[in-house]
């Protein structure tokens with residue numbers, strides 16, 4: 117097995133701290149080995165601010181990571197240097213932040229690491245520096261495309277109590293109705309059903325599909341997308357033998373007994389999916405990208421600039437993301 121590739125995320129956020137705290141918890145959490153893509157001088161500066169006693173093993177090659185992991189945090193140095201300004205996102209760090217993602221993907225696509233795990237990035241500072249993708253999810257699909265067509269990346273929030281998928285992702289709420297269409301929902305459902313089988317080992321995943329409107333449209337009196345766009349896709353999925361049902365009113369599909377009926381909830385927009393997932397499991401929920409030719413997970417939370425370098429960031433969601441990536445890599449090995 118190869119190590120996981122962990123990109124450091126926005127250096128001004130809590131990425132470096134949660135990476136260090138995850139490594140410090142490696143024994144009690146039974147953590148798979150990983151290599152952190154970052155700038156060693158920057159990490160030493162941040163760890164000193166946090167009074168974290170973490171030795172680094174600066175790797176020339178990711179193959180050194182697993183043997184070093186027990187004694188030191190393995191770091192693969194970036195070409196770009198990073199500045200240590202906790203809580204203040206800096207355009208000077210944009211190139212290094214993106215380099216870490218790029219290299220994690222390249223290492224994974226060339227078999228030198230087993231999966232990509234990403235610490236959080238803030239979108240706005242990257243946009244200001246010229247980054248033209250809404251987030252990791254869309255950027256990773258671009259990287260996966262080579263020179264061909266980009267795959268459809270599917271965001272899934274996965275926790276012990278609930279998995280949710282937003283069909284539309286990083287777009288304004290006002291743009292959602294126009295962006296929703298049958299082929300997009302169908303393609304998303306196909307990817308979800310395929311990857312829950314191949315990467316999560318579910319033989320016949322059950323998909324609950326949310327409506328868009330209140331009460332799933334109340335038979336068309338509160339909006340017609342549920343009847344005209346979503347219901348025909350569910351009929352098509354059923355005809356293909358996929359265990360899908362809905363459209364369900366979103367306000368009543370996430371309580372405990374409703375959740376027993378499905379393995380994943382297909383939601384129509386970002387907050388419909390992410391609010392229940394993060395509310396039920398902020399510390400153990402994982403953001404997974406489905407539909408890519410490689411595995412990618414991330415903690416469910418963001419950069420948390422408000423607590424950067426304060427010593428109170430919890431590594432739990434990153435630990436869950438590292439463990440899930442490792443499990444997915446092992447599942448994929450047994451099914452390919």
Ligand SMILES: NC(=O)C1=CN([C@@H]2O[C@H](COP(=O)(O)OP(=O)(O)OC[C@H]3O[C@@H](n4cnc5c(N)ncnc54)[C@H](O)[C@@H]3O)[C@@H](O)[C@H]2O)C=CC1
Pocket residue numbers: 130134235236237238239240252403414415416417418419420421422423428429430431432
């Ligand atoms: N995977 C990614 O790259 C993600 C990036 N983001 C980005 O993060 C930035 C900030 O987003 P927010 O909405 O403020 O969400 P956030 O998750 O960064 O913070 C929300 C609240 O939760 C707290 N929090 C978050 N993670 C924590 C942890 N591990 N331990 C203790 N407390 C924690 C924060 O201090 C804050 O009070 C945005 O620019 C957004 O784009 C947001 C979500 C995921």
Ligand SMILES: NCC(=O)COP(=O)(O)O
Pocket residue numbers: 237250251252253254390403414
């Ligand atoms: N709200 C989820 C989020 O922003 C994470 O997005 P991504 O960077 O993983 O695409």
